Amino acid sequence: MSAKTMFEKIWDAHVVDEEPDGTALLYIDRHLVHEVTSPQAFEGLKQTGRKPRRPTAVLAVPDHNVPTTDRRVGIPDPMSHRQIQMLEENCAGFSIQMFGMNDIRQGIVHVIGPEQGLTLPGMTIVCGDSHTSTHGAFGALAFGIGTSEVEHVLATQCLVQKRPKTMEILVEGTLSEHCSAKDMILAIIGEIGTSGGTGYVMEYTGSAIRALSMEGRMTLCNMSIEGGARAGMIAPDEITFSFIKGRPLAPKGTLLDQALAAWAELGTDPEVQFDKAVHLQAEDIAPQVTWGTNPGMVSRVDGTVPNPLSMPKGAVRQAAERALEYMGLRPGTPIEQIKIDRVFIGSCTNSRIEDLRVVASYLKGKKVAPWVHAMVVPGSGLVKKQAEEEGLDQVFRSAGMEWRESGCSMCLAMNADVLQPGERCASTSNRNFEGRQGKGGRTHLVSPAMAAAAAVAGHFVDIRHWA
Amino acid sequence: MEAFTTLTGLVAVLDRVNVDTDQIIPKQYLKTIHRTGLKEGLFADWRHRPDGSLDPLFFMNQTRYQGATILLTGDNFGCGSSREHAPWALLDYGIRSLLAPSFADIFFSNCFQNGILPVRLQAHEIQQLFDAVHAQEGYRLMIDLPSQKVKTPEGTSFHFDIDPFRKTGLIQGLDAIDLTLQREPAIAAYEARRKQEVPWLFQDL
Numbered sequence: 207m208s209a210k211t212m213f214e215k216i217w218d219a220h221v222v223d224e225e226p227d228g229t230a231l232l233y234i235d236r237h238l239v240h241e242v243t244s245p246q247a248f249e250g251l252k253q254t255g256r257k258p259r260r261p262t263a264v265l266a267v268p269d270h271n272v273p274t275t276d277r278r279v280g281i282p283d284p285m286s287h288r289q290i291q292m293l294e295e296n297c298a299g300f301s302i303q304m305f306g307m308n309d310i311r312q313g314i315v316h317v318i319g320p321e322q323g324l325t326l327p328g329m330t331i332v333c334g335d336s337h338t339s340t341h342g343a344f345g346a347l348a349f350g351i352g353t354s355e356v357e358h359v360l361a362t363q364c365l366v367q368k369r370p371k372t373m374e375i376l377v378e379g380t381l382s383e384h385c386s387a388k389d390m391i392l393a394i395i396g397e398i399g400t401s402g403g404t405g406y407v408m409e410y411t412g413s414a415i416r417a418l419s420m421e422g423r424m425t426l427c428n429m430s431i432e433g434g435a436r437a438g439m440i441a442p443d444e445i446t447f448s449f450i451k452g453r454p455l456a457p458k459g460t461l462l463d464q465a466l467a468a469w470a471e472l473g474t475d476p477e478v479q480f481d482k483a484v485h486l487q488a489e490d491i492a493p494q495v496t497w498g499t500n501p502g503m504v505s506r507v508d509g510t511v512p513n514p515l516s517m518p519k520g521a522v523r524q525a526a527e528r529a530l531e532y533m534g535l536r537p538g539t540p541i542e543q544i545k546i547d548r549v550f551i552g553s554c555t556n557s558r559i560e561d562l563r564v565v566a567s568y569l570k571g572k573k574v575a576p577w578v579h580a581m582v583v584p585g586s587g588l589v590k591k592q593a594e595e596e597g598l599d600q601v602f603r604s605a606g607m608e609w610r611e612s613g614c615s616m617c618l619a620m621n622a623d624v625l626q627p628g629e630r631c632a633s634t635s636n637r638n639f640e641g642r643q644g645k646g647g648r649t650h651l652v653s654p655a656m657a658a659a660a661a662v663a664g665h666f667v668d669i670r671h672w673a
Numbered sequence: 674m675e676a677f678t679t680l681t682g683l684v685a686v687l688d689r690v691n692v693d694t695d696q697i698i699p700k701q702y703l704k705t706i707h708r709t710g711l712k713e714g715l716f717a718d719w720r721h722r723p724d725g726s727l728d729p730l731f732f733m734n735q736t737r738y739q740g741a742t743i744l745l746t747g748d749n750f751g752c753g754s755s756r757e758h759a760p761w762a763l764l765d766y767g768i769r770s771l772l773a774p775s776f777a778d779i780f781f782s783n784c785f786q787n788g789i790l791p792v793r794l795q796a797h798e799i800q801q802l803f804d805a806v807h808a809q810e811g812y813r814l815m816i817d818l819p820s821q822k823v824k825t826p827e828g829t830s831f832h833f834d835i836d837p838f839r840k841t842g843l844i845q846g847l848d849a850i851d852l853t854l855q856r857e858p859a860i861a862a863y864e865a866r867r868k869q870e871v872p873w874l875f876q877d878l
Contacts, residue, residue, distance in 0.1 A: 222863045223856055229838040231856060233863055235874045243756065245706035256850070259860075262877035271704070285704035292706050303878050329874055336755040336779055350779055352757035353708075354786035354849070362853040364860060368836055370778075400691055401749035404778055434752065436778045457873035465873045500691050500752075521690045521747055528689075618754075620700045627723065639695040639753060641718045 209475035211372050212441055213407045216347040216472070220330050222364055232367045234359050235329040238315045239266040239302070241293040242620070243334030247357035248296040258300050259363040265324060266297045266304040269314045270620045274583050274610035277307055286621065300360075313586020313612040316340040316554040320424065321586055323453025327442040327469040332359055337554045337636065338437075339430040343423035344450070345442035345472050347407070350431065370436065373406035374480040377414040379488035384669045386564070387422035388556060388634070388653035390414070390486075391429040392494035396504040398484055403435030406482060409474060410440050414488035420449040421560035428555045429636050432501040441473035495541050495666055496638045496651040498529035503638075505541055507656065507668045513537035532640055533648050534628070542666050544650070548631040549580035549607070549661040550643070551654060553617035556634035557585030561654040562593045566601040568658035568669070574606035575664030581608040581623070583615040607661065619644050632660040675788040676846030680769050681815045682742030685732045686806050692746060693753035694780060698762045711758055712765035733766075737810045745772045745802055750791075751780025760787045770816050772823065774799050785839050788846065790816065792823060792833045818844060 210218070223231040244266070251257065258264060271286035281287040290307065297304040305311045311318060316337050319325040327345035332338060334356040341348035351365065359365055375394055395402075408430050410423075418426065423440045430438025447466060450456045457465045492506040503526070505512065514526040514537065530537065535544070551557070551565055562584065574580050582602050584590040590612055593599055599609045616623040617635035619642070625631055627646025634657050638649040652660065659669045702714030720733050727734045732741075744763070750773045751759060760783045763771070770790040784791045794802075805825065806812045815824040818840065823831045842849065853860075868875050 223859045225838045227837040229836060231853060231859070233860070233867070236878075242703050246708045246757075249706070249708075254850075265878050283704075289704055289706060324878065326873070328871070334755060334757075336753065350755035352755055352760075352779060352783035352786060354757060354783065358850050358853065361850050362860065363864075364853055364856075366838070366849060366853065400752055401775060401777070404749065404775060431753075431779075434749070434777065455876070455878060457876065461873045461876075465871075468871065500693070521688075525690050618695075618700050620703065637693075637695070637753060639693045641699055642695050645699070645718055646723060 209478040211474045211478050211480065212345060212409060212439055212472055213347060213372055216328055216330065217369060219328070229366060229368055232330065232365050234332050234363055234365055235263065236324060236331045237264045237359050238319055238331065238333035238338070239264055239356065240270060240315050240333070240335060241268045241289045242270045243353050244296065244356055245289065245292045246353045247334070247360060248300070250357040251300070251360060256361045258302065258360045261301045263363065264302045264360070266293060266302050267312055267315050267318055268293055268307055270614045270618065272307050272613040273621055274613050274615045274623055277611060283622070310587035310591060313589065314554045314557065314614055316428065317557060317585030317589065320344065320420070321453070321588060323450055323456030326450065326456065326465070327446060328472050332365065336431045337428050339435070340424050340428040340554055342427040342430065342437050342439040343420060344446055345439060345469070347437055347439065349436040370407045371405055371481040373403060373408045373435065374483040375408050375410045376483060376485045377410065377412040377488055379414055380417065381414055381488045381491060382670070384655060385491055385493055386653045386655060387418055387425040389491050389494045390488070391426045392496065392501065392504045392651060393491045394484070394486060395429065395433045395501045396494070397486065398433050400432060400500050400502040401434040403430060403433040406435050408433070408435040408438040409480070410438060411474070415440055416443065419560055420445060421558045424558065425555055429501065432636055442469050493653065493656050493669055495656065497533065497535060497541065498526065499532055499638055499640050501636070501638060501651060503529055507541050507666060509541055511535045511537055511539040511541065542668060545630070545665045546578060546632045546650070546660055547629045548625060549578060549657050550616045550631055550633040550635060551581070551657050552583030552585070552615050553635035554585065554614070555636045556654050557583060557589065559589050559592050561634065562589070562598050563596070564654045565658040566598040568655055569601050569605040569662065572605055572662045574661045578661050578664055580606065580661045581610055581616070583610045584612045586612045616643050618642060632657045632666065674786070674846050674848065677769065677788050677790050677818055677843040679815065679817045680742060682769070682813060683738065683740055684743045684745050684802070684806050684812050684814050685738040685741035686803060687732055687744060687746040688803060690747035691749045691752055694751055694756050694759040695753055697751065697759040698756065703756060703758055708761050709765060711762035715762040715766050740767070742767055742769045743772065743814055743816065744768050745799065745806060748774045750776050752777035755779045757783045757786070760784050760789050764789055772799065772802065785843060786849065788843065790818060790843060792816065794823065794831050794833055798831045
């Protein structure tokens, strides 16, 4: 048998049927559903009289629209309220399990899948959400789909897909203290650009990747899509297995033993060739801060805002000029001198317990700068509970940060959590697109540690030299 | 889904790279539970200036581009979120085909689900088309899917690649779910085999 990448092993095991041109009918093991990209899919099922083929392979949760303030008062926005109500009705009508807004297991769809043990190595997972790539951290093939495909998977448990190419992102060495998976992925995107991974599935390999916790691996895979790749993956190992064991939806007993034996064979064969390869050295990665309006517009914290005139003439320079104008930044400004108004700690990228612990460790005994409004939004009700049991909420509160209920919140600002025009935010989320966090809002993507330090200082600081 | 064979239409230009789906349709328009009526949200933040007035420089506000069915644009169009609201909004506005050097993967695939043809051309061909549209008001192109060609009024034609399966689907306007449902015996056989091989993937949630 020829050598295969992990991606190829999983892909091949899920091909139900193949067209002569290589288009595959791919079997989908798990389907996650949220309120924004599903109503039209359920509507399509109703109009055609179709039913979900395997409703017990689907888990639904409202996350994009939910308020992060006291939920006992309901959802004030009638449109948001209706969308969540639709999800409840559709799930009830089609016998799909849903974690409702007041269920402690509710949270961001990509946080709760792994948390519940739904996400397992070797499986295919889809969701009408581009950050489905997160689940690849477990050695699963997980990718975002559109609403028509959501309907397709509901009706058939399959998807028609063209086989992507493979790309290896090799990161060797040891990340320096104060740097995290977030800095690593921002540095990778800075290197390959926001379309460097288009048409590829990424596999992250190397000693620096193997050293990451599951939370770090999820952060990394989560932002694969910001580099253009629909999916990112990491080979499962003991760190993966110990994370999975004992979770409510994870296999148990002999089933677990059987699964563990299969998972041990899942990794990419040693002699394999990827279609494309990128190599980074972990020691070269410094804390990162985005300065522009896509995640590839990123700099080291000890760097400066770039000068578009130093870029090649044409589209790239124009985009940088436009980005600086939108961001209200002047070329040559040291990143550390950029003053902020808001801090957002949350999103499917960085809202897990480990992220919150890091934030608390940088905040302890300190206060948020008087002009900064900071909020912490945990990734799930269970993350919130865990953080409170560890007293992290007290650290946030006494530093002057708001401690909220779980949800997507100001990552995309579909609920009431929005930046005002011109407000500048240090955010642990994944997209710094124009208007992403609110019309006219200015987003700088950073790690949780960098966000915590910026909250205290009121501007970005190089946490490697910050006390 | 409406079939797509050939299209002759007015070309509008959006000369920007990395146009993300948050720009194509900002999140405030994602609260709908319908697939139609989304043109209202199309490029809503770019169509308007910060004071709320229309930006006369944006293509949607220019008389010469009214009625365009083809959008010519830059690299990596449709990057970001998987929201199918983006192609829905373009379609609702009347766009049936997009021309660019490259598209983001999820957006690209969403287009085919809605009878929109995204065409990838070489960067220099796209540049040539930008120049032609800028030079001549009312510039129209003919997109011929069966022969995989974009034809200019000057008589030039540019070849483009497309997967045969996607091409057939668009030309015949086929319902993708129907096609898959016809393969039910293969799906059932796959499931039966996999339940034996990997039973932990078939536990009920």
